[in-house]
Amino acid sequence: MIELVEHPFDAGHALNAFLARRSETGAVASFVGLARSEGGWTIALELEAYAEFTHAGIAAFAAAATERFKLQDIHIIHRLGAIPPGDAIVLVLTAATHRREALDGCDFLVDHLKSRAALWKKDHGRAGARWIEPTGRDLADAARWEAAS
């Protein structure tokens, strides 16, 4: 399941719902990305998406992750709009029989969300606003899944 939401979400509730009724799952990995205050300089992050296009793009690499890591299930929640420091931006959950698949699948999805999902992030700070582009490390992190495949 992939959700793009305009409001705060409850990561713990989503984790518990994902864990329920899993008698053949051995491993659930998760990742929560949070907005940082940067020592008080950041007032809010603003996340923008292209609705169905964004959803379809995420669904495509989620399907690739499911196949590659033999995942039993995925749940992604990505928040949009203004996000204050301390709030969760994104939650990724993966379920698999064994730990390696769940962990690597989660890692793959996080790297792809960072630089290959149709999302744009603006930092609204005390010193003004600026759009954040993926760093060299972000691009290299996503590319390592191609080299290894």
Next chain:
Amino acid sequence: MIELVEHPFDAGHALNAFLARRSETGAVASFVGLARSEGGWTIALELEAYAEFTHAGIAAFAAAATERFKLQDIHIIHRLGAIPPGDAIVLVLTAATHRREALDGCDFLVDHLKSRAALWKKDHGRAGARWIEPTGRDLADAARWEAAS
């Protein structure tokens, strides 16, 4: 924080508590290990520990992970005693400024819990009971952190 508990624990509640008041954390990774039913063959897993010795051993590699991956915080809950299929055995939570450190720190801790924590696991199945020893993959997974360091 490291907890060895004799009763079911609430992973979602622990995640939310861990996420609270984190204005300078950019990434929280987590892992939940669950008891599998194995198609109905497993009635319960039994986890045994050597109390303070187990706690001290886990604390030692948690300290190593904190240093190596520059983690801001760790929370580990490991359940002991009889654990029915579908229940959580272990929860690992890591917090860091950036995603790579949080994910790799979580991965390191899970690998070490699997074959280097003083814990012993017995499978109580329909076909009898047997102690589970770490697999070749478990040992190789833990060893890869030495090769890479």
Next chain:
Amino acid sequence: MTRVLLFGRLSDVAGWRERAIDPPPDTLAALRELLRLEAPELGRALEGPGIQAAVDRALVLGDVTLSPGAEVAFLPPMSGG
């Protein structure tokens, strides 16, 4: 009528996020030329590194024909999570 969408910093450069253009241009290249003539700064930004175009919600490379009711989006480098 062609619907044009700008994302991320492109909408800051242009001063708008969504526009309808009528009569509709026949090709993506004609749309780019029209936008460049009207606002040179936006025209340059659309040619900048890492800017992708999507027509009717599919990424395209180079020039393509536009149907009269096409939706064209210009996308800066993606940055989620």
Next chain:
Amino acid sequence: MTRVLLFGRLSDVAGWRERAIDPPPDTLAALRELLRLEAPELGRALEGPGIQAAVDRALVLGDVTLSPGAEVAFLPPMSGG
């Protein structure tokens, strides 16, 4: 008095998990010999691959001296998570 603890499959082999041995043996080797004489199967299991010994909650290699109130634990390969 020496306190002896067995974990995992070792306690199944021995039929006990914890025992006090009095008078206390002077060394770990003497304790192993005493356990082996009493229960050869346990003695063999204690020498098996991957079995570690901890004295007063610290892992030890080879033989060591035991204080009179020592706690000795025998640990099969660890398997958590």
